[in-house]
Amino acid sequence: MPSHLHEDHSSAQPPQPGAVEALITQARRLRGEVDAVRRDSATAADDEDPQLRWQRALCDLAMHQLDDLGEHLGQLRDGLSADDQAAIACPDPAAEPPDAPAVQALGRAGSAEWDLLTDAVDWSDELYRIFGRAPQDGPLTLDEMPSWLFSEDQQTLTEVVTGCLVDGRPIDCEFRIVRPDGSVRTVHMVGEPVLDSTGGTASMWAVLRDVSELRRGQRTLRETRDSLQRERQIAQTERRLAVELQEAVLPPWRGSLRFPQGGGPTDIDVAAHYLPSGTSALIGGDWYDALPLPDGATLLTVGDLTGHGVSATSGMAMLLGALRGMAVAGLTPGPLMGWLNQLLDTSAQPALGSALCCRYDPADRTLTWAQAGHPAPVLFRNGTGRVLDPPEGVLLGATSGASYAQATEQLASGDLLVLHTDGLVPHRTAFTPATDTTAGAQRLLGLGPRFEQARTAQDCVRIVVEELGAPEREDDACVLIARFL
Known part of the structure; x- marks a missing residue:
């Protein structure tokens, strides 16, 4: 200015x-x-x-x-034109002030001058438009201005105007006005005193800018x-x-576990690991579990509940708790899956889930298992792996009254069983059939020779994480590996 x-x-x-x-x-x-x-x-x-x-x-x-x-x-x-420069440099209160083209170029700014000697007030055309005031009504005096302002802004305007006129301080303030049509505009005002030959304040010149949109x-x-x-x-x-x-629900394992823990005719070396998603910070509803049962058998299970965050983990905790309770009560995998399906189907927060439940009886080395829309276990024997043929079973929560078939597998000493959720193997579609052996699944089967050289289940888990635990993983996953000794 x-x-x-x-x-x-x-x-x-x-x-x-x-x-x-x-x-x-x-x-x-x-x-x-x-x-x-x-x-x-x-x-x-x-x-x-x-x-x-x-x-x-x-x-x-x-x-x-x-x-x-x-x-x-x-x-x-x-x-500025010569006339405009002269009007600004030597303002004549009696003269008709021209509209400065520079001010008009701003579009949302107008100029004003209040003469203290003659009480004359000059406004540019743009200032009338900012205030929504008709030019024939004339400009507002300094005494009239506060009545257009919000009550909480009036004191601010009074203080800066007084400081300009009395102490010669520049003006720089902002206030809100209420126009005659009821609309509210925010106006930024900058100005300075115009001094006479004696150094006294003769008038106040200011530019007022409508900054409502800003x-x-x-x-x-x-x-x-x-x-x-x-x-x-x-x-x-x-x-x-x-x-x-x-962390409160999943077993806090830091290495291999032996089942039965009290010793028995046959031991199972078990290890598991949770692999978080590499593309999302959210926690999913994947679980793994291994539990010795009262009759000497062992429960091995993995599963995945749809969704992420607290709702998924809380639902997972509910399902895993129910699964453990029914397994301890003696239910076999097929009927157990049926009850889990009913539990999820009647839940207050409907969701879908996949699950795999295995019951290993050490007395005759028999593995009895059922699945609900889940990838089947992979059994490795003498370094060679194969995907077990899955019994029938739909996703948990997909339909009411679903029944789940069971399958049995005869295991031998040295067998290795890999249970995993569907996010483990890349390029799988969520809840794809367990018989799907795509290139990604072949990567898991291709780990057989390395598993054969591993000494513990935990070593096998490390091999899986090294091979399939890529940082760009799109979904979280769980893997559980059991070695039958």
Whole structure:
């Protein structure tokens, strides 16, 4: 804004038109690039994604500011006419003030001058439009201005105007006005005193700019940022709860376990591992478990409940608890799956799940097992693996009253059994049939020679993690390996 306080100082040389034109071109190009980013995020955006909402709000605000920058640069390029410079440098209260083209170029800004000696007030046309006031009604005096403001903003305006008129301080403040049509606008006001020859304040000159859209954009940006932060905090809390629940439910193994733990005719060396997703921070509903039963048999199970987060882990905890209880009560895998299906089918929060339940009887080395839409176990013998033929069984929660068949397998000393959830082997579709032996499944079968050289079940788990525990894993998974000694 031109200063009236240093009229005796030589004015600075205006910038070269070519340099300003180059800045204008750069500002336009930058705005176009920001607008392209905005359009891309709007086209590919999910309105529920807080990160995309945040990106769009940032782009909107940046484009508003670049528009204003372009207008200011246009003012700098065009300059002021000789008449305008004279009117600003030597204001004549009695003269009709011209509308400064530089101010009009701003589009949402207008100028005003209040003369303290004659009480005359001059407003530019744009200022009438900002206030929604008809030109025939005349400009507002300094005494009338506060009545247009919000009550909480009136004191701010009074203080800065008093400081300008009494102490000669520049004005820089913001306030909200209520126009005659009831609409509210936010106005930014910058100004300075115009001194007379004695150094006293003769008038006050100011530029008032309508910044309603800018403040609205900033408010949207702030609200989006706060919303994103809250959602992040909620997600972090949910993840912590899901992890704590998962750790409380899944067996806290740090190595191989031997079943029966009290010693018996045949031991099982068991190890398991949970592999988190490499593309999501959310915890899924995968589980594994190995449990000695009262009759001397051993329960081996893995499963996966759809969904992620606390709802999935809490549902998994419910299913695993029920599974353990029914297995201890003596239910065999087929009927046990039927009751799990009914439990999930009648749950208050409907969900789907896959499960694999094996009961190993050491007396005759018989493995009895059932599955509910789950990948079948892989049995390795003498370094060669094969996928067991699955009995019939639909996903848990898919249909009411489903029945589940059982299959039996005769095991021998040295056999290795691999149970896993469907996220373990890459390139599988969720809940694909257990008989699917795609290239990904062949990778698991191809580990037979390495398993043959391993000494413990835990060593076998490490081999699986090394081969299939890729960081780009799309889903979480569990693997349980049992060596029959």
